Amino acid sequence: MQTHELSPMQLRQKGIEALVHSLGAVGMVRFLQQFDQGSGDYTRDRDTILPSITLEDAIAFTSCVTCRLNNDEMAERRSPLETSLNMI
Numbered sequence: 001m002q003t004h005e006l007s008p009m010q011l012r013q014k015g016i017e018a019l020v021h022s023l024g025a026v027g028m029v030r031f032l033q034q035f036d037q038g039s040g041d042y043t044r045d046r047d048t049i050l051p052s053i054t055l056e057d058a059i060a061f062t063s064c065v066t067c068r069l070n071n072d073e074m075a076e077r078r079s080p081l082e083t084s085l086n087m088i
Helices: 008-033 042-049 055-067 071-086
Strands: none
16 A cells, blocks of 8 residues: 555654554554654743742752752752742
8 A cells, every 4th residue: 555545644653653663652652652743832931930940049949959958948948949949
């Protein structure tokens, strides 16, 4: 069968079948996920979700986690980041 004779739905189905046959079901899903463009506007959403995060806040947060500062210092240094992350 020539692929140009197939409807878009038939072509899609044959493609899925070929991927499943070659990669397995999980491999097919992983392969197809590489082409998902996602949705939304990441820049706008990021500014809504993380409005008060600065580079310094992010560095302080990772430093706190890495260095395991005591609770008072950690809370003081990560407050804006932790608050925003809890909103997600």
